[in-house]
Amino acid sequence: MIQVKNRFLLTPLLVLCFLVARAQLPVTPVATVATPNEKWAGPDILFGKLFADVQLTSVFPDSKTFADCTPKFPAAVILTKYDKARLQEGFNLKSFVLDNFILPIKPASGYTSKASQTAQQHIMDLWPVLTRPAQKAGNPIGSLIPLPNPYVVPGGRFGEIYYWDSYFTMLGLQASGQGSKIRNMVTNFAYLIKTLGFIPNGNRTYFLGRSQPPFFSLMVNLLREIEGRQTLLTYLPQLQQEYDFWMDGKTKVTTQNPAYRRLVRLPDGVLLNRYYDDRDTPRPESYKEDVGLARQMGSGKPDTDKILYRHLRAGAESGWDYSSRWFRDGKTLRTIHTTDFIPVDLNALLVNLEQTLSEGYHLKGDPKQAQRYLQLARQRRSALLKYCWDGKRQFFFDYDFVAKKQSAVYSLAAVYPLFFTIATASQAQAVARVIQRDFLKPGGLTTTLVRTGEQWDAPNGWAPLQWMSIRGLRNYKLTKLADQIKTAWVTENLRVYKSSGKMVEKYDVISTTAAKGGEYPTQDGFGWTNGVLLRLLKEK
Numbered sequence: 001m002i003q004v005k006n007r008f009l010l011t012p013l014l015v016l017c018f019l020v021a022r023a024q025l026p027v028t029p030v031a032t033v034a035t036p037n038e039k040w041a042g043p044d045i046l047f048g049k050l051f052a053d054v055q056l057t058s059v060f061p062d063s064k065t066f067a068d069c070t071p072k073f074p075a076a077v078i079l080t081k082y083d084k085a086r087l088q089e090g091f092n093l094k095s096f097v098l099d100n101f102i103l104p105i106k107p108a109s110g111y112t113s114k115a116s117q118t119a120q121q122h123i124m125d126l127w128p129v130l131t132r133p134a135q136k137a138g139n140p141i142g143s144l145i146p147l148p149n150p151y152v153v154p155g156g157r158f159g160e161i162y163y164w165d166s167y168f169t170m171l172g173l174q175a176s177g178q179g180s181k182i183r184n185m186v187t188n189f190a191y192l193i194k195t196l197g198f199i200p201n202g203n204r205t206y207f208l209g210r211s212q213p214p215f216f217s218l219m220v221n222l223l224r225e226i227e228g229r230q231t232l233l234t235y236l237p238q239l240q241q242e243y244d245f246w247m248d249g250k251t252k253v254t255t256q257n258p259a260y261r262r263l264v265r266l267p268d269g270v271l272l273n274r275y276y277d278d279r280d281t282p283r284p285e286s287y288k289e290d291v292g293l294a295r296q297m298g299s300g301k302p303d304t305d306k307i308l309y310r311h312l313r314a315g316a317e318s319g320w321d322y323s324s325r326w327f328r329d330g331k332t333l334r335t336i337h338t339t340d341f342i343p344v345d346l347n348a349l350l351v352n353l354e355q356t357l358s359e360g361y362h363l364k365g366d367p368k369q370a371q372r373y374l375q376l377a378r379q380r381r382s383a384l385l386k387y388c389w390d391g392k393r394q395f396f397f398d399y400d401f402v403a404k405k406q407s408a409v410y411s412l413a414a415v416y417p418l419f420f421t422i423a424t425a426s427q428a429q430a431v432a433r434v435i436q437r438d439f440l441k442p443g444g445l446t447t448t449l450v451r452t453g454e455q456w457d458a459p460n461g462w463a464p465l466q467w468m469s470i471r472g473l474r475n476y477k478l479t480k481l482a483d484q485i486k487t488a489w490v491t492e493n494l495r496v497y498k499s500s501g502k503m504v505e506k507y508d509v510i511s512t513t514a515a516k517g518g519e520y521p522t523q524d525g526f527g528w529t530n531g532v533l534l535r536l537l538k539e540k
Contacts, residue, residue, distance in 0.1 A: 042206035043067055043143050044284040046075040050082045055287035059094045064157055064285040067206055069101035070142030102142075104159055119497045120537055123530040124176060126503075130155050130525060131181070143284075145203040148191055149184035155525015156505065160202045161188070163212035164319050165528045167219050168464045172531030175538040179226040186219050186235065193238040198245040201316065209279035210317040214349050216242050217356040229363060236360040243353055246273055264342060264401055270383040272342045273350055274401075277313030280306035297334055314338035318346070322518075323456035324409050324448055325398060331452055341407065342399040344388045348416035351380050381422050388417075394430035396423075411448045412439065412465040418472030428476035435469065436481050443492035443509030445469055445485055455518030461489070461509035463532035470536075486536055493533045503529045 043066070044051045054066045071078055078100050085091055117125070130153055135146030144160060151161045152169050166185055173181045192199050199216060201207035217239055224231040249260030250271065258265045262276045282290035290312055294305045315321045315338045325343075328335035354377035361369035387399040390406055396414035397406040414431055417423040423431065439445045444461040451458045466489045473482040492507050502524040506515040 039139055040205055040208060042204075042208065042284050043069070044206065044281065044287065047079065050079060051284070052287070053086075053093060054097060055284075056291060057093060058288060059097060062157060063287045063289060065104060066097070066101075067143055067204070067284040067287070068104035068159065069097070070104075070144075071101055073100060106157075106159075115501065119494055119503070120534060122497065122501075123172060123503065123534050126155075126525070126530060127152065127173070127176065127178065127181070130527060130530075132159070140205050143204045143206055145192075145200075145205060147188045147203055149188050150181070151185050151188050152181065152527060153525075154505070154527035158202075158525070160204055161185070162202045162527075163189070163199050164215045164464070167215040167222070168467060168528035169531040170219060170222055171467070172534035174222060174226065175531075175535045179223070182219075182223050182226065186216075186223050189216055189219065190235055190238040193241045197241060199242065204285075206284040210275075210277040210313055211245070212317055213319050213345060214242060214246060214353055217349075217353045221356065232356070232360045233363055236357075236364065239353065239357055239360060243350075243357060246350060246353075247271070258401065259339070266342075266383070266387065266401060270379065272380065272383055272387070272401075273346050274339055274342060275314040275318040275346060276339055277310060277317055279313060280310040282309055283313060283316060286312075293333065308336070311336045311338045318343065320413075320447075320456040322454040323411065324450050324452050324454065325407065325411050325413065325456070327409075327452070330409055330450060333452075333454065337402075340400050340402040342387060342401050343413060344384070344396045344398055345413040345416040347380060347384045347388070348420045348422055351377050351384070351422055352420050354380060384417065384422060385424075385427075389423075389427060394427075395434050396427075396431065409448060409450070410434070410438065412445060412469060415465070415469040415472045418475055419468045421475050423476075425476060428473075428478065432473055432476075432478045432481050435473075436484075440481075440485065440488070441509040442488060443507055443512045444489035446509050453517050455506060455515070457517065459508045459510035460506045460515050460517060461492075462506050463489075463529045467532045467535070490533065490536055493529065503533065505529065 051066070054060075055063055060066055081100065082096065085096055086093075114122075131150050132153055134149050135141060135144075137146055137148060140146065147161070152166070152173070153159055154162060154165050154169075166189070170182045170185065173179075189199050192203070193216075196208065198211050199214075201210050201212050220231060220235045220239065246262050249263040252260040253263055253265035253271070255265070255267070259274065261278065262273050264272050264274050266272060282294075290309060293312075294308055297304075297308065299305065311326070312321075315323075315326050315336060318326070318338065320326070322333055322336065324330045326336050326338040326341065327333065328337050354373045358370045358373035358377065361367075361373065388396050388406070390397055395410060396417055397409070398411075398413065399406050415435070418428050418431060435445065438449055441459070441461070444466050446458045447460055447462060447465060448457045456462070466485060470482045470486050473479070473485070488509070492509060492512055493503065495512070496507065497503060503526050504515070504524050505526045508515045
């Protein structure tokens with residue numbers, strides 16, 4: 001297995017340092033770089049100044065386009081050509097890029113929905129359209145990391161797998177009776193864990209600084225529903241590796257230095273987790289947006305910019321990129337401070353991972369480890385209730401461990417303790433009252449209660465949060481509200497499909513018009529919307 005944190009080959013390291021210096025970009029400390037050699041280097045590292053020039057001059061409208069390009073020649077060859085060509089009169093940067101790179105192919109190209117189809121038929125027809133073939137293991141294809149089995153992508157601009165998206169896509173695959181596709185995807189994620197030590201945001205080299213909400217244990221349990229409990233034993237080593245990734249730093253967090261990577265030690269000694277990214281540079285896939293924000297803030301200080309980039313990247317690891325959840329003033333992206341929070345959703349997911357590990361070790365015949373992880377799950381549950389439940393507001397909130405207070409932002413992250421039955425019955429009833437009073441809108445549940453222009457705020461609704469809310473409420477027999485949410489969401493999905501022939505990434509659940517907000521236009525396809533809708537429609 002490649003140890004991505006510490007083992008660096010000397011020659012590739014020197015190459016990378018040379019390229020970064022040449023690019024005159026901020027140098028990330030070696031200890032935080034997630035790629036062990038040039039094979040795993042992202043395009044921003046490989047192409048340095050060329051990459052920055054392409055992104056900052058907006059050669060392509062979408063920053064992700066160049067990040068996803070495949071070079072026709074080795075990086076060193078292209079850079080040498082660039083150094084000569086850019087000094088010539090009449091040099092055209094876009095022409096240079098087109099001569100030296102292959103543009104990414106839009107994933108859903110060539111498919112047209114049929115007006116006579118039901119939404120279910122449309123989704124069933126989309127599975128092969130959204131499925132990508134296995135690639136031969138080896139060097140990345142451009143920035144794409146090859147995977148050994150076929151996999152389903154979200155659609156639109158997203159031509160690779162995304163970690164937490166995939167669980168909700170799998171719900172639809174299960175409803176479609178396509179267990180083999182679920183097995184392929186779970187095996188792919190296990191492969192990433194074995195190869196890299198964790199599951200990255202997606203299978204791109206530029207995602208190797210971060211993960212996403214840890215849904216792997218839910219995927220394994222979904223596959224177990226199809227193939228039996230042996231599944232848990234099959235993937236137990238990778239479940240353990242995932243846990244070790246999130247818990248890295250136990251010996252490094254102290255009272256004086258309470259946070260290391262994704263781990264935080266609270267004043268009472270309890271360990272909880274945060275979102276993080278091992279890099280502090282602009283995201284390659286949103287390069288001009290990140291640099292533009294830094295320039296807008298105008299600090300002019302590299303260290304200040306690095307802090308901003310870290311918070312932006314951590315927000316991307318959360319999957320909520322971006323939301324008032326992460327803003328100090330609850331309104332503007334400029335005040336983002338993601339890594340200061342103990343998030344409700346992340347720690348609820350880790351309770352589930354600890355419980356799954358406990359069950360896995362029990363099946364393996366290791367009662368000592370089974371008891372250890374059961375106890376860890378209980379400790380985390382108690383800590384989550386202590387730090388994230390507000391008895392006065394009767395709701396769950398993220399906890400700012402730096403400011404030592406709870407967030408003021410109401411968000412649907414509060415349903416995670418219900419989904420995983422962490423909340424008490426009275427807490428669940430209180431959360432339900434707030435959801436019904438404030439979050440439930442004509443098209444489903446709004447993500448937060450504030451409008452910031454960011455996509456993970458009002459008025460937008462997202463499929464994964466509808467699913468977590470519906471199932472969480474049902475866990476506490478709050479079925480009337482769960483059914484209301486289901487009806488509103490399904491009706492909105494079907495309305496948009498009937499009018500446009502598309503399933504889209506997110507919905508405006510308040511005015512039931514086209515959703516807005518974020519760094520890119522609303523995407524169609526769309527993996528997790530398809531999965532959740534199909535699963536809800538298949539329910540009895």
